[in-house]
Amino acid sequence: MEEKGMRYLSREEKGLTKKLYREAFPEDSDQFMDYYYAEKASSDDDNSNEILVCEDGKEIVAMSHLNPYLVRLRDREYWLKYIVAVATKETHRRQGLMRSMIIQFFQDMYREGEEPFTFLQPANPAYYEPFDFTFVNNYIETQMLEDVQYKIVEFTQDREMALLAFWNQFLERYNDVFCVRDSQYLERLQKELATENGKIELVLDEQERVHGAKISWGIKKSEVREFICDHEFAKMLDTKKPYMMARIIRLDLFIESICLREDSLKVGDTYKLRIIDSLIPQNDGTYLWHINRESSYLEKLENEDTLNVPEFTIAELTSWLFGYTESHKADFCSQIQTLKGIFIDEVV
Known part of the structure; x- marks a missing residue:
């Protein structure tokens, strides 16, 4: 058997991980996977992701995707890597491949010198606790107040600047840490939602000003993915369910x-x-x-x-x-x- 090796894939090679992605994440639709590889893995811009793989001979048997996001940390902004699509081929599990990859990209991130932290949404937190990952927030739900006047309309592109202004003003007002949202963020989100029949709805007051945004998606059953709203119009409820x-x-x-x-x-x-x-x-x-x-x-x-x-x-x-x-x-x-x-x- 040839020796296993780790390396980062070139942009042209990233599609070679699709086979392992499909094996590891069968719940993702073909449309979503096509979107993901077109927008996150194969885009020409500088914000394309990195994919670290472990190969057994010429076969990719483990992978970790590192997706860049511009993150506000109080009064500073950093490009941080969001760790997703961590997977090992079933025949190569329990061989320490994931551990080797995580330690490798920890050292690479440290050496690059520009990332105070990294983050992920765990399918199973027990996988990541040995690497000193810890929960830092809970999932938040939103409940509209009964004694306020508002209407909910589906987002249209003519409200792009109003939505982006609301998002960033809301997030900055109530949070020390969040992903900065710009036109590129919105464009990618819309493409992502389109793969799962998703949509963005806006909460407007009587003067048509944006006070909230609700994101939902789902092919078989629509579910709310995010709903944030000014506190004059809604209550943000901490579910106590650990999230990131x-x-x-x-x-x-x-x-x-x-x-x-x-x-x-x-x-x-x-x-x-x-x-x-x-x-x-x-x-x-x-x-x-x-x-x-x-x-x-x-x-x-x-x-x-x-x-x-x-x-x-x-x-x-x-x-x-x-x-x-x-x-x-x-x-x-x-x-x-x-x-x-x-x-x-x-x-x-």
């Missing part, structure tokens, strides 16, 4: 978006902490955390005594700083302004 997982890649970049609480009695401070990260050793270590009300940065210490220094695994740190869980590991935890509002619900 994330994993810090560049700790030094991520920490820049974390600051002290506005009501902190201090304008700046320094804390000592230990971070444990066995998969990205560049993150692992003991640090001085210099923080103020605007941002923060880490100073790595060498050969430091870690006795009585609070320790955080990278997964614990991710869950806490994304605001998904609380931490009481150190007195300073109560002084930190963690992220508020993580709205990432993209499908691919």
Whole structure:
């Protein structure tokens, strides 16, 4: 048997993964797969995805797709990779191929130096927890209020700018983390929805101003994929159902978006902490955390005594700083302004 090898496919080669995609995701329609490979994998623009594969001889036996999204992280924007279509051929499972691929693209993302974190929507979270992925948000449902005047109309292209303005203003008002939406985002979304009889509907007030957007799709049964609406018109309900997982890649970049609480009695401070990260050793270590009300940065210490220094695994740190869980590991935890509002619900 020939030795297995890993590599990123060229744009012209990406279609070679269709066979494995169909085997791994039989629930996806042919129309959706055609859209996916045309728009995400084979497009000519700079935002085409990367596909890391493992080959046994000339056969692709495992793959991970890394789809780029422009993501707002508080007052900064980064091109981040959304991990999708992770699959291993049935005959090659339980051989550590997925682990090898994940560690490979962790190191590649770190070396590229521009990604504070990566994210995915897990089919089974148990697959990803060993790699320090942790949930960072729950699925949100929307319920319209009864005592307001509104109408719902199907989206038409003449309302494109109004929809994009609503989306980004809403997301920025209530969330620290979200995918930025522009004309290209909308165009791709419409093509994606068309594969599953989907549509976008708008919530309008009496002056025809956009106050909400509802996305639904489904060939056999239509289901709501996303519904966001101004709080004057609807209630956003936390279902408590975990949704997206994330994993810090560049700790030094991520920490820049974390600051002290506005009501902190201090304008700046320094804390000592230990971070444990066995998969990205560049993150692992003991640090001085210099923080103020605007941002923060880490100073790595060498050969430091870690006795009585609070320790955080990278997964614990991710869950806490994304605001998904609380931490009481150190007195300073109560002084930190963690992220508020993580709205990432993209499908691919």
